Structures are given as structure tokens and as C-alpha cells.
Amino acid sequence: QALASQRACAHPIMALAVHAFASRCLFYSCIVLVAILAAYIQPSLRRAHERLAAYPQPLSYQELTSPLADAERSVVPAGAGRTISVLASPHGTSGRTLLLVHGFKMSASTWSPVWNELRKKGHRVIAVDLPGHGESDFSKEALSLASLTADLRAVAEHFDIRNGAIVGHSLGGFVAIKYLLDNAVQAAERLPLGFVCLACTAGHWQRFIGGAGGNWHGNLLMNTGLFDLLMRSDLIAPLIMAKKLAKP
Numbered sequence: 001q002a003l004a005s006q007r008a009c010a011h012p013i014m015a016l017a018v019h020a021f022a023s024r025c026l027f028y029s030c031i032v033l034v035a036i037l038a039a040y041i042q043p044s045l046r047r048a049h050e051r052l053a054a055y056p057q058p059l060s061y062q063e064l065t066s067p068l069a070d071a072e073r074s075v076v077p078a079g080a081g082r083t084i085s086v087l088a089s090p091h092g093t094s095g096r097t098l099l100l101v102h103g104f105k106m107s108a109s110t111w112s113p114v115w116n117e118l119r120k121k122g123h124r125v126i127a128v129d130l131p132g133h134g135e136s137d138f139s140k141e142a143l144s145l146a147s148l149t150a151d152l153r154a155v156a157e158h159f160d161i162r163n164g165a166i167v168g169h170s171l172g173g174f175v176a177i178k179y180l181l182d183n184a185v186q187a188a189e190r191l192p193l194g195f196v197c198l199a200c201t202a203g204h205w206q207r208f209i210g211g212a213g214g215n216w217h218g219n220l221l222m223n224t225g226l227f228d229l230l231m232r233s234d235l236i237a238p239l240i241m242a243k244k245l246a247k248p
Contacts, residue, residue: 045235052242059113066112068127069119073135076151076158082142084151085135086128088159089115093122096193097161100127101152103170103199107134114167128155130172149179156190165193173200 068087076084087108091097098118100111108127118125130148132138141147152166152175166187168176180187180195231237 045239048239049235052238063113066116068109068112068115068125071115071125071127074158076155078131078137078142078151078154079147080139080141082131082137082139084128084131084137084155086126086155086159087115088126089119089124092119092124094124095163097124097126097159097164099152099156099161099164099166099191100125101166101168101172101176102127102130102133103172105133106169109134126155126159126161128152128172130175145175145178148175149182152176152179153183153186156186161190163193164191165196166191167196167198168200169198170200173197176200 068089070089071087072089074086074088076086078084085108100108100114102108102110108129111125111127115125115127128151129136131142131151142151155161156164166176166180168174176195177197177200180191230240
């Protein structure tokens with residue numbers, strides 16, 4: 001009986017030992033595989049980066065990051081005690097207003113070259129910081145479509161926009177589409193000049209927030225934090241943006 005008891009105890013111990021050994025082997029195998037892939041891919045990434053760097057850029061870094069002309073920051077009350085941070089210019093000579101809605105992980109200030117060009121043409125420009133972006137407050141509830149479109153409605157009313165148009169980039173374009181669908185009366189009154197959609201989607205919202213277009217690799221990148229990590233790389237981030245926005 002004692003021998004049988006010892007053998008019975010040895011079985012789970014052996015199983016744990018085998019599992020620990022296998023886990024360690026798998027861990028080190030993954031490290032080696034990643035190292036091999038990095039060594040194989042890195043030269044290709046560098047060549048692609050060099051081609052991209054040699055491609056003539058229409059705007060300089062200084063132009064892309066230049067201050068927004070005549071911009072003043074305002075705070076607009078939103079639901080549940082939140083506030084929306086908005087950059088707005090004075091009225092222009094054209095009598096027209098452009099409401100700009102930025103994309104995912106951007107802010108109102110990323111409109112800099114567009115903003116300054118519109119100001120040169122005499123337009124009034126208003127740019128919103130979406131919830132959790134720029135200087136706007138964040139809450140989980142603020143990311144619902146109903147809340148996001150309510151924010152745009154509040155901004156249009158706060159600044160009394162007339163004879164305007166709405167311009168949305170990426171996520172901002174998607175939110176603008178939903179705003180126009182749900183607020184047709186207000187949009188016709190305040191934004192009669194229409195809508196400009198830049199690299200945006202009208203796809204299913206749940207698929208969109210699940211990742212880059214809802215595909216499995218987009219979900220993997222977004223949900224694991226790999227996308228944030230890659231976007232911090234001076235080598236990889238420009239290639240990702242070039243893939244999304246252009247093919248030089």
C-alpha cells in the first residue's frame with residue numbers, strides 16, 4: 001500500500017515537471033523564432049523604409065506640426081458631467097464653417113495643415129477632441145455611438161454653426177456619418193454644405209471597434225497592445241501609416 005501511495009503521488013509530480021519543462025521549452029522556442037523572424041524581416045523593413053523616406057513629401061514636418069492659426073480652446077459641456085475640448089477660430093470672410101472630426105488616437109491639433117489652409121481661404125474652422133483624445137474627458141459610456149453623436153450635436157449648437165460642412169477622418173468620418181443619419185434636421189440647418197469623408201468606414205460598429213476593420217489580425221494587434229508597441233517604432237510606424245494611406 002505504501003509503494004502504491006508513493007507511485008500515486010509521483011504521477012502528478014512527474015506531470016507537473018513535464019508540463020513545466022514543456023512550457024519552458026515552448027517559451028525559449030518562441031524567443032528564438034521571434035529573433036529569427038526579426039533578423040529575416042528587418043532588412044526588408046529597412047529597404048521599404050528607405051524607399052518611403054526617398055518619396056517626395058508634399059508637406060514638411062514643420063508644416064505638419066505648425067500651430068493652428070487663430071485657434072482658441074473652448075470647453076463644451078457633455079453628458080454625465082463630461083466636457084468636450086474644442087479648438088475654434090473666429091468667423092472668416094467666406095461666411096462658411098468647417099467642423100473637423102479627427103481619427104482614432106489623434107486629436108484636433110492633427111488637423112494643422114488642413115486648418116491653416118482653410119483659414120487662408122477665409123473659413124471659420126472648428127475641430128473637436130473626441131472622448132479620451134486630446135484634452136477631452138473620457139468615460140466608457142462616452143464611446144457609444146449615441147454619446148459620440150450627441151457630442152457633435154452639442155458642439156454644433158454651442159458654436160451656433162451655420163452654413164457649415166462636416167469633415168471626418170477615419171473614426172471621425174464614421175461618427176460623422178452616424179451623426180448625419182440621426183440628426184438630419186439639425187444637420188440640414190447647421191451643416192447644409194455637406195460632408196467630407198476621409199479614409200473612413202460605414203461598416204458595422206462592433207466590428208470596427210474590435211480591431212482594424214474587424215479582421216483577426218487587426219483584433220490581435222489592437223487587443224494585445226501590439227499595435228501601440230509597433231507605432232512607437234521609428235522603423236515600423238511610418239510603414240504602417242504608408243500602407244494605410246498611400247502606396248509610394
